[in-house]
Amino acid sequence: MIVLDTHIWIWRVNGSAELAPAKEQIIASREREGLGVSAISCWEVAKLVEKGRLVLSLPVDQWIDQELRYPGIRLIPLTPRMAVASTQLPQPFHKDPADQIIVATARELDAPLATDDRNILSRPHVKLAWPN
Numbered sequence: 598m599i600v601l602d603t604h605i606w607i608w609r610v611n612g613s614a615e616l617a618p619a620k621e622q623i624i625a626s627r628e629r630e631g632l633g634v635s636a637i638s639c640w641e642v643a644k645l646v647e648k649g650r651l652v653l654s655l656p657v658d659q660w661i662d663q664e665l666r667y668p669g670i671r672l673i674p675l676t677p678r679m680a681v682a683s684t685q686l687p688q689p690f691h692k693d694p695a696d697q698i699i700v701a702t703a704r705e706l707d708a709p710l711a712t713d714d715r716n717i718l719s720r721p722h723v724k725l726a727w728p729n
Contacts, residue, residue: 598627598630598631598632598633598671598706598708599624599627599630599631599632599633599708599709599710599711599726600633600634600635600673600699600702600703600706600708600709600710600711601624601632601633601634601638601711602638602696602699602710602711602712602713602714602717603635603637603638603641603642603695603699604712604713604714605620605624605711605712605713606634606638606642606664607642607645607651609621609624610664610667615713619727620711620713620726620727623711623726623727624711624726627726628668628669629669631669631670631671632669632670632671633671633672633673633702633703633706633708634665634670634671634672634673635673635675635698635699635702636672636673636674636675637675637695637698637699637702638695638699639661639665639672640695641695642657642660642661643657643658643661673702673706675698675702676705678705679698679701679702679705680698680701682701682704682705683697683698683700683701684697685701686700686701686704686722687720687722690720691716691717693716696714696716696717699712700717700720700723703723703724704722704723704724707724708724709724709725709726710723710724710725710726711725711726711727712725712726
């Protein structure tokens with residue numbers, strides 16, 4: 598399984614040009630193993646919609662339900678262990694709690710993380726889905 602950062606999940610679903618074809622190919626090649634989406638990503642999507650930073654073709658709850666049914670997508674629940682691990686990442690780590698949870702989730706699952714977040718890409722303790 599690979600874990601998709603929230604923006605990667607959104608870009609992939611929307612067919613965004615921001616997701617480079619080579620990265621889309623890497624994700625597609627791992628679909629059978631599972632594409633993990635953290636429960637916190639659902640919250641992030643809803644917050645982006647709430648703030649007007651993301652416009653979806655459906656109401657946010659319907660969009661999330663639909664996209665979590667996409668073949669290969671696996672919702673990863675937030676466990677107490679992941680919550681605690683998100684507070685114990687090697688420092689310094691940037692302050693976004695959702696990113697901390699997503700990184701901790703990938704680490705707890707020993708899964709590569711698909712992200713284009715500069716603040717995460719530079720961290721040596723994060724296993725990435727593609728070369729930085």
